[in-house]
Amino acid sequence: xxCPSGVPTITERRASxxxxxxxxxxxxxxxxxxxxxxxxxxxxxxxxxxxxxGCGNTGLHGIPMRPKQQAPEISAEDxxxxxxxxxxxRGRVVVLSFGYTSCPDVxxxxxxxxxxxxxxxxxxxxxxxxMLFLTVDPERDTMARLREYxxxxxxxxxxxxxxxxxxxxxxxxxxxxxxxxDLPADRYAGRPLEGAYYSIDHTSGFYVIDKAGDLxxxxxxxxxxxxxxxxxxxxxAEGDRR
Amino acid sequence: MKRFLVSAxxxxxxxxxxxxxxxDRVSAGELRVDAAVARLAPGGMGAxxxxxTNASDTDDRLTAVDAAGVGEAELHEVVTSGxxxxxxxxxxxxxxxxxxxxxxxPGGKHVMLFGVERADDRRTIPLTLRFEHARSRDVDARASxxxxxx
Numbered sequence: 393x394x395c396p397s398g399v400p401t402i403t404e405r406r407a408s409x410x411x412x413x414x415x416x417x418x419x420x421x422x423x424x425x426x427x428x429x430x431x432x433x434x435x436x437x438x439x440x441x442x443x444x445x446g447c448g449n450t451g452l453h454g455i456p457m458r459p460k461q462q463a464p465e466i467s468a469e470d471x472x473x474x475x476x477x478x479x480x481x482r483g484r485v486v487v488l489s490f491g492y493t494s495c496p497d498v499x500x501x502x503x504x505x506x507x508x509x510x511x512x513x514x515x516x517x518x519x520x521x522x523m524l525f526l527t528v529d530p531e532r533d534t535m536a537r538l539r540e541y542x543x544x545x546x547x548x549x550x551x552x553x554x555x556x557x558x559x560x561x562x563x564x565x566x567x568x569x570x571x572x573x574d575l576p577a578d579r580y581a582g583r584p585l586e587g588a589y590y591s592i593d594h595t596s597g598f599y600v601i602d603k604a605g606d607l608x609x610x611x612x613x614x615x616x617x618x619x620x621x622x623x624x625x626x627x628x629a630e631g632d633r634r
Numbered sequence: 635m636k637r638f639l640v641s642a643x644x645x646x647x648x649x650x651x652x653x654x655x656x657x658d659r660v661s662a663g664e665l666r667v668d669a670a671v672a673r674l675a676p677g678g679m680g681a682x683x684x685x686x687t688n689a690s691d692t693d694d695r696l697t698a699v700d701a702a703g704v705g706e707a708e709l710h711e712v713v714t715s716g717x718x719x720x721x722x723x724x725x726x727x728x729x730x731x732x733x734x735x736x737x738x739x740p741g742g743k744h745v746m747l748f749g750v751e752r753a754d755d756r757r758t759i760p761l762t763l764r765f766e767h768a769r770s771r772d773v774d775a776r777a778s779x780x781x782x783x784x
Contacts, residue, residue, distance in 0.1 A: 493677050496746040497712050498719045500675040500780035507781075537677060544676040544781035569718055575708075576725075589748060591710075596719035613719065614741055 452626060453619035454600060454609030463599075463607040464565030468526070468558070471539040471551035476524075479605070485521045485627045486601040487620075490568050490594055492529035493541040498596050502613055505620075506598075507546040512621045518628040526552040528570040528594050530559060568595040602627050664690035665730070665768045670775035672747060672759040673740075678705060680747035682761065682775050683738045688730040695766040696736065697727040704759055705750035711743045721746075727766070753777075 450456055463478060463486075470476035478486070487506065491499035506523045513521050525542050527533040530553055533541075538551040554562055563570055574590045600609040600623065608627065611620055670684035688694055701707040709724040728743060730736040738744045747759070758774040765771075 493675075494679055494748065495721075496675070496679050496681040496710070496748070497721070497740060497744050500673065500679075500681070501740055504780055541676045573721070573723075575723075589706075591721045591723075591746075593718060593720040595717045596714065597717055610717070612717070613714070 452609060452623045454611045454615070454623050456609060457607045460606050460608065462605055463601040464562070466526070466552065466554075466562055468552040468554045468562075469535060470553075471535065471542055476550065476552055478601070481522050481601070482605050483520070483603050485603055485624055486524060487521060487624070488524045488526065488566075488599040488601065489597065490526050490528055490563070490566070490570070491596070492527050492592055492594070493533050493537055494529065494589070495592070498613060502596065502598075503542065503545040503549065505613075505617060506549055508617050509620055509624065510546055510548050512617065513624060513628075516621065516625050518625045520628055521624055523549045524552055525549055526554070526562070528559075528563065528568070529592055530555040566595075566599065570594045600624065600627065603631060664688065665694065665765065665771065667763065667771055667773050670761070670773050671778055672761075672775040673778050673780050674747075674750060674753045674756070674759075675780045676753075678748060678750040678753055680705075680750055680753070680759070681740070682707070682745035682747060682759070683740060684745075684773070684775065685735050685737050686730050686763075687735040688732050690768070691732050692767060693729060693731045694768055695727045695729050696763060697766055698764045699745045700762040700764065701747060701750075701759060702762070704747075704756075706748050707761070708746045708748075709743070710746045712741055714741070754779075 466476070466478045468476050487509065489502050489506065491502060493499070503525060506525070510519075510521070510523060513519055523546070525538075527538055533553065535551075535553055538553055542549040542551040562568075571593045572590050573593065596613040598611040598613075598615070598620070599607060600611070602608045609623060666687040666689060668685045668687070670682065672680050672682045674680040682699070686696060696709070699707045699709065709727060711722045711724055713720045713722055724743075728736055728738075736743070745761070750756075750759070756777045759777055761773050761775055763771045763773060
């Protein structure tokens with residue numbers, strides 16, 4: 393019965409007036425549209441529930457840290473000019489990453505994603521999330537350089553700087569590896585950057601700490617932003633119903 | 635009307651190639667370089683991403699990239715095993731087999747830039763790509779800024 397409009401169908405011919413004919417055709421069109429819409433809604437709802445089912449028994453996308461453990465304390469100078477304590481972040485969800493400013497590829501990508509996270513979380517009104525970047529290269533990353541770097545991405549990202557034994561302890565506590573690779577000595581001999589360049593292999597990705605101060609999730613550096621936002625919104629809502 | 639539109643768009647396309655500016659898409663010979671972008675980060679660091687298609691009948695190799703006058707450049711590759719991102723230097727360059735495309739992209743192979751002077755003022759980064767067989771190519775990589783890309 394899918395005749396294109398124009399030639400009236402048998403049933404339509406039964407309608408006695410042009411008004412009635414129009415009403416009948418419109419009704420059919422509206423019903424067809426309603427059917428399509430509700431199918432789409434059903435399909436949408438179904439796939440959404442399937443997606444959530446696929447998230448594992450926690451309903452979260454990130455890699456769960458098991459067993460749940462209190463996030464190791466970090467006390468460091470921060471780029472806001474103050475002293476940072478992880479303990480002071482209770483009541484806020486924390487996203488932490490490690491890297492250095494002389495990193496050409498991974499760290500700009502990580503911070504750019506943190507910036508995107510911050511923006512999306514503000515939109516979702518789940519803005520009580522702290523974003524932290526701890527440098528593994530305090531030798532070149534002076535506080536000034538670190539501040540310039542993180543704030544260029546987003547003034548809400550806090551840079552943290554530790555040196556010596558406190559840095560090693562923090563990295564060890566979080567299972568973060570950090571290994572320096574110098575460029576071949578002869579390559580830059582006599583050039584302006586002689587001796588100043590080396591790269592650092594380091595643990596990438598994001599650590600997520602909940603409002604109670606427990607280390608809950610890990611995300612790889614290239615985890616979909618949607619999934620991170622979803623998990624952070626969920627963690628930010630935890631404890632609100634009590 | 636249609637003919638006018640076609641010629642107008644052709645003219646617009648021609649004009650948008652930018653007169654005397656070096657193209658960022660170089661095609662002379664059998665190696666084609668596409669989509670060259672230099673993503674600059676604060677502190678004079680950066681990474682160049684691009685694609686090189688080898689339409690010739692011989693394997694070739696990108697042996698070096700020169701950013702003379704702008705900063706230093708090295709060929710590197712990020713290799714992520716488990717959680718750890720390692721940056722592996724490739725002084726030997728990157729092979730581009732005949733008929734294939736070498737893709738330098740975020741999280742993978744890239745040209746590491748450092749010591750880039752006055753990065754904020756730049757719209758393009760002029761680079762010279764050197765190859766084992768093909769003659770070297772000059773390419774202008776479009777500058778993008780990691781910190782301000784939405």
